[in-house]
Amino acid sequence: MSHTLGIRQAQKQKTRQALLDAALGLLEEQSLSSLGLREVTRAVGVAPTAFYRHFRSTADLGVTLVEEALGSLHPMIRTTVHPSDTSDERIARAVELIARHVAANPAHIRFIARERHGGVQPVRAAIQDQLARFAEDVKAELAMDPVSAGWHDDDLLMLAHLYVDQMLMTASLFLDALEATEEERERIAQIATNRMRLISIGRRHWLD
Amino acid sequence: MSHTLGIRQAQKQKTRQALLDAALGLLEEQSLSSLGLREVTRAVGVAPTAFYRHFRSTADLGVTLVEEALGSLHPMIRTTVHPSDTSDERIARAVELIARHVAANPAHIRFIARERHGGVQPVRAAIQDQLARFAEDVKAELAMDPVSAGWHDDDLLMLAHLYVDQMLMTASLFLDALEATEEERERIAQIATNRMRLISIGRRHWLD
DNA sequence: AATTCCGGAGAACAGTTGTTAACTGCATGG
DNA sequence: CCATGCAGTTAACAACTGTTCTCCGGAATT
Structure with a gap:
């Protein structure tokens, strides 16, 4: 059943998780409504535009975090x-x-x-x-x-x-x-x- | 006991209250940590720097709102x-x-x-x-x-x-x-x- | 082996932010 | 009536924001 996903999708999920983790860390000292997408990508060490490959917005990321x-x-x-x-x-x-x-x-x-x-x-x-x-x-x-x-x-x-x-x-x-x-x-x-x-x-x- | 304050302090308290009211309005759709001081002064129709005459920061304003x-x-x-x-x-x-x-x-x-x-x-x-x-x-x-x-x-x-x-x-x-x-x-x-x-x-x- | 796909990089944009300094005009206290 | 105090203004600053477009390199597909 479980299909080992290619090294492509693996990398994608890896940075995606890195974004989520970084966001969660930043949110310890502020609210989601003030979390900037550049702030998150900077913390991960990735280009700001990469954010859009995973989330539509920080609100979208927030919903994922709830899940x-x-x-x-x-x-x-x-x-x-x-x-x-x-x-x-x-x-x-x-x-x-x-x-x-x-x-x-x-x-x-x-x-x-x-x-x-x-x-x-x-x-x-x-x-x-x-x-x-x-x-x-x-x-x-x-x-x-x-x-x-x-x-x-x-x-x-x-x-x-x-x-x-x-x-x-x-x-x-x-x-x-x-x-x-x-x-x-x-x-x-x-x-x-x-x-x-x-x-x-x-x-x-x-x-x- | 109650001392009718001069038209100077009256004006000050008036804009101060206007800042508080405007902030409270803006906070219906966002959190305090994302509330900008320029945002507040703009809503009141006053120069950004006027904010400092009343509050040290938006956090300070927030504490006043709690009170x-x-x-x-x-x-x-x-x-x-x-x-x-x-x-x-x-x-x-x-x-x-x-x-x-x-x-x-x-x-x-x-x-x-x-x-x-x-x-x-x-x-x-x-x-x-x-x-x-x-x-x-x-x-x-x-x-x-x-x-x-x-x-x-x-x-x-x-x-x-x-x-x-x-x-x-x-x-x-x-x-x-x-x-x-x-x-x-x-x-x-x-x-x-x-x-x-x-x-x-x-x-x-x-x-x- | 050749081609397509796609996550990420780079640069540029118009607009925003907090904070500073020096100012203006007017109510206030002597 | 004049000098001081002070709420609010103006201008400028470096730094930051979200978003668009174009590009690159390597995995995936054929």
């Missing part, structure tokens, strides 16, 4: 929310997993948090789209849980979105604490855990 | 969260109030949501600072409620931050639906209400 950052995260989300063990265990696992993911891919997370409400409409739309898909995933997993018996479909989706937003908030908190001490990060993990716990408690008593 | 957008909101927050009537009544009142505030000041809210994780550090810091103060306000009001008896201080602050974040999320949702139909906005209000309700339920059963 790169969130596209492969769906399985991760599903297994995390999957109702297998205790609620508290699940929460602890989720917080731990978020902390690891942020530490491993800080630039991607920062990009998403920044551009979710950023100044470039297509990118905003792409992020909203991915987050909505996350919410659908979460909803599907929540529906399997016996706790969700008797719930309205709308309320289940509401809760799913609440969880997704919470995960992003948590990620953003860890992001700000990347340079901080171990104790500080532990404190943040504790707060994030308690937030999730409180929401889960609300969930259990929703139908009272 | 303008959030500075006067503290009393509003306190009275909204104040434990006077039923929890459900309080929530309905809060959602209604947020909807009105967003409809009345969309640009300010958009600016805050956008720059909260935006690319300009001083502005980010100013927003975080204001939000932290909101959380302190909310915590103080929550502490008055008998429901909060026996709560740890940390958990009370955790809940306060959760409420603050929730308000901003709700505001952002209303923002995206400004152009939408009345029914759509009503649907969003319903979802936001349910989110708050679920959190409040979690709060009531926190000490179980």
Whole structure:
């Protein structure tokens, strides 16, 4: 099935990835709406015009970055929310997993948090789209849980979105604490855990 | 106490406000990190150099905008969260109030949501600072409620931050639906209400 | 082996940016 | 009434931007 692509397309994808990586790096200290295409090509060491061989504009590149950052995260989300063990265990696992993911891919997370409400409409739309898909995933997993018996479909989706937003908030908190001490990060993990716990408690008593 | 300032300082504050207003308008379709000072002065109809009489940089202007957008909101927050009537009544009142505030000041809210994780550090810091103060306000009001008896201080602050974040999320949702139909906005209000309700339920059963 | 394809380079374009310096006119305080 | 202060102007600066067109070299195709 997998066709080893010629050295031509290989080179193309290589510079394309270099452009994406360079852009992601530059976006740590600015927003996408101020990212110039020359800036990116300069960072890669390539002519400005080469940019057009890969992206129509920086906004287009941004949409690709959204895909790169969130596209492969769906399985991760599903297994995390999957109702297998205790609620508290699940929460602890989720917080731990978020902390690891942020530490491993800080630039991607920062990009998403920044551009979710950023100044470039297509990118905003792409992020909203991915987050909505996350919410659908979460909803599907929540529906399997016996706790969700008797719930309205709308309320289940509401809760799913609440969880997704919470995960992003948590990620953003860890992001700000990347340079901080171990104790500080532990404190943040504790707060994030308690937030999730409180929401889960609300969930259990929703139908009272 | 109030000293009517001379026609000199009056004119100065007038153009200063014009700069702020023009910037806020331009920021509806871009991020602060891409806002140029010439762009702003051009929109006002004033020489580029005049900008320096009022702000050191666009980042400086941004910090002022944060103050303008959030500075006067503290009393509003306190009275909204104040434990006077039923929890459900309080929530309905809060959602209604947020909807009105967003409809009345969309640009300010958009600016805050956008720059909260935006690319300009001083502005980010100013927003975080204001939000932290909101959380302190909310915590103080929550502490008055008998429901909060026996709560740890940390958990009370955790809940306060959760409420603050929730308000901003709700505001952002209303923002995206400004152009939408009345029914759509009503649907969003319903979802936001349910989110708050679920959190409040979690709060009531926190000490179980 | 000859030809086509195409990622990237190079140069040039009109227009933009932030910042500087020296100025002008008018409200202000003595 | 006159001298000072100061908001805003004008002009100029080097540096930067996105985009177009033309070209090159080497991989891909025939």
